[in-house]
Amino acid sequence: MAKKFPLNPPHPERLCWGCDLYCPSGALACGNGAERTMHPVETFGEDWYRFGDLAISPEPGAKHLEPPAATRK
Structure with missing residues (x-):
């Protein structure tokens, strides 16, 4: 079984x-090249899992970011 993929890890640049x-x-142990693969939060921002149809949602009770009430539609 695959490990849980964190939505917003504290220091994504370290892994x-x-x-x-x-x-x-x-x-790097997997031999995927000379560079590390960036976490999506580094590329797309803290709400990266909300874009597209990734079917990713925060676990119930997990800390996640909600857009400010003024910007919600």
């Missing part, structure tokens, strides 16, 4: 997110 190993950025 490679390319596979289920989640290796430290300086010690």
Whole structure:
């Protein structure tokens, strides 16, 4: 079974997110190349899981970001 993929990890830059190993950025074990795979939060922002039809939702009771009430439609 695959590890749970965190929506907003505290320090995504410290890990490679390319596979289920989640290796430290300086010690890649899967051999996927010389660079680490960035977490989507680094590329698309903290609400990355809301775009498209990824079918990802926060777990009940989990801390997640909601848009401010003034910007909700």
